[in-house]
Amino acid sequence: METFQIIIKYLICYSGFFILSWLAKSNDGNKLFDDKGPVRNMGTLIGLQIGGILWLGLVPFFIFNKSLSDVVFGTTAPPLWLLTIFIILVAVVLFVSIRQSKKDVAIMLEKGITSTLSNSSILRYNLARFIFLIVYEIFFRGFLLTDSINEVGITLAITINIALYVLIHIFSGKKEIIGCIPFGIALCGVSILFNAVWPAIVLHLALSFSYEISSLNRINKTIKAVV
Secondary structure, three states: OHHHHHHHHHHHHHHHHHHHHHHHHHOOOOOOEEOOEEOOOHHHHHHHHHHHHHHHHHHHHHHOOOOHHHHHHOOOOOOHHHHHHHHHHHHHHHHHHHHHHHHHHHHHHHOOOOOOOOHHHHHHHHHHHHHHHHHHHHHHHHHHHHHHHHHHOHHHHHHHHHHHHHHHOOOOOHHHHHHHHHHHHHHHHHHHHHOOOHHHHHHHHHHHHHHHHHHHHHHHHHHHHHO
């Protein structure tokens, strides 16, 4: 009975954010960039981040009896060799993300993008995005992954985690859905190896902000050069 109750709690949190993602997609506000260029509805996008903080952060914090510090930072210090490998992995993620940004922006510009986003809206978005990604990883690679491992073992727990991770990106396009699989494996892997979620948080922040900042800079430079 306890396992069933835990599953229901996770479904409530996950479903709440899934519905918000669907609504944001319906209002052109689920991603900062797509093939058409910068987001058309920044208010909806920021609202999605805030809604995610609620459904994946505040709600789980109150309904799950877990030590947040243990989940995020673990209970033991990682060995030097593992930290070294992780630093290399972060560097690879940054390289791949910035390279992908260059390709995607080139496609956007070919379609004739002539506008960008205001500094104030970007600042509000970045603040909400930063907090959102932290609680996002605590939910997926902290709470959910840990409980799944305890119930069904590592292999099936990772499979479930990635399946739900891919599903939540169903509104983000085929390319991003496919990319969720190797990246999801990496996020689960570092969380398990470190027995903490902070490495997954760092990786996700590195991927998201390097891509988005790089894309913004490339678009702004191109538009200014044309003007």
